[in-house]
Amino acid sequence: MNNFDKYIKDRLEQAQMQPGENVWDKIAASGAIGAPKPFILPLYRKIAVAAALFIGIGTVAFFWLKEEQQIGSNIIADEIIETPLNNNTGIPLIDEGAGTGNDNNAHEKSEESEKDIIHPDKTTKKKAPTEFESQEINRKRKKSMGTTPLLHERQMSYLAYQPVQTLPELKIPLQSVQPFYFNEAIASQIYRVNQFELDGSSLLSIDPEDLLRLAEAEYAPMESKETDTIKDKFFQFAGDRLNAFADAAGLPWRKLSKVNELEILY
Amino acid sequence: LKIFTLHRTSNEETLIQRCKKRDPKAQRALYEHYAGKMMAVCRRYIPTAEEAEEVLSNGFIKVFTSLDKYEFKGSFEGWIRKIMVRECLMHLRSRKAYVEYTDSMENHDRESDTAPDNDLDHSDLISLINDLPDGYRTVFNMYVIEGYKHQEIAVMLNITESTSKTQLLRARNLLQQRIKDMENAINELSNIKS
DSSP states (O other): OOHHHHHHHHHHTTOOOOOOHHHHHHHHHTTOSOOOOOOOOOHHHHHHHHHHHHHHHHHHHHHHHHHHHHHHHHHHHHHHHHSOBOTTTOOBOOOTTOOOTTHHHHHHHHHHTGGGOOOOOGGGTTOOOOHHHHHHHHHHHHHHHHOHHHHHHHHHHHHHTOOOSSSGGGOOOHHHHGGGTOOHHHHHHHHHHHHHOTTSGGGGGSOHHHHHHHHHHHHTTSOHHHHHHHHHHHHHHHHHHHHHHHHHHTOOGGGGHHHHHHHHHO | OHHHHHHHHOSHHHHHHHHHTTOHHHHHHHHHHHHHHHHHHHHHHOSSHHHHHHHHHHHHHHHHHTGGGOOSOSOHHHHHHHHHHHHHHHHHHHTTOOOOOOOOOOTTOOOOOOOOSSOOOHHHHHHHHHTSOHHHHHHHIIIIISOOOHHHHHHHHTOOHHHHHHHHHHHHHHHHHHHHHHHHHHHHHHHHHO
């Protein structure tokens, strides 16, 4: 090997020229290349994956059940709130004839303050809900399903409307108003009276016309028959309550005539 | 990928062992590591790139299928290179390319021992070698670059030793002449530019 040969060898021995990708494709297609190993998950990985899936599904199921339970309890709570209560004791008013363990106690209480007991509607005893009531229940149910926090706010506001304990006989418990489907504006007026005007004399500051206007706005979409029924209930309630107040406070009956006149108008 | 695969396998022996077990990833890594060098080998024997790639793929198929015969004696690169050279020779034989072997020395066949002045690129050199007649080119490659002896070349090409020597001498002279021509052309070009 002479100098020329060395010159050529030095330059060409380690020379590289990249072939095209088709070369490997041909080699791979020839069968000389081993098949890729099938993807087999090791046992511990299988267990880990199964555990992760179990925990994930379990967590989702747990929260779903919890949510369902919460919705159910909200509906029940809503229905409880709608139940008329004795304004003094806070005990739900029980229909006559419906026997419970509190019968005797309720009877005693009713004897003590018979005038304070509200009889929202004796005709509603165990009767099927009207179409409006069904719609209202459905509306509340939908609302509770979609906006649980709002329902919670409502409940809290109802609690805030609880009558002050110092002059319970002068209070109009909001729970008692609920069956009449008063709107929030009316409820707030009653609350204002209960909360700040404890002498009772300005209970009459609730403008009957305002009440009427609010009631009309509230009941406008309703069937006239239903509206009349609810208005009747309201005036019965309002009359009873104001008369009871008048008796307790020794106010002249004439001062209450505005509301009575209102009742006469309808 | 080459660096990555080499780093992963850490040594050639492990890679070869995995290739023996027909691990496709290892086979791909081995191919990636040697494909460039072996393509250059093939291009020195086979003038066209398409044919060279065909020979290269056949050579690698043989490498992978006969890897069990490799017993870690000697360089693995040398083992692959031998397979590639044999594959090139088979290809040339199959197309009956190297038929013109002359074993008679003529007066103008004088040996020259001068290395070129210019530092030519390997692609230029391969191009010049590819322009040699098939017989010259084959013997020149086998003797000068692969390091075979004339006796081995004679056996492999089924020619006499003297024929191998004659082919080498003529190939060397022709290549030197062409390198000189190329150098002159480059010098002229540079003179024109300056």
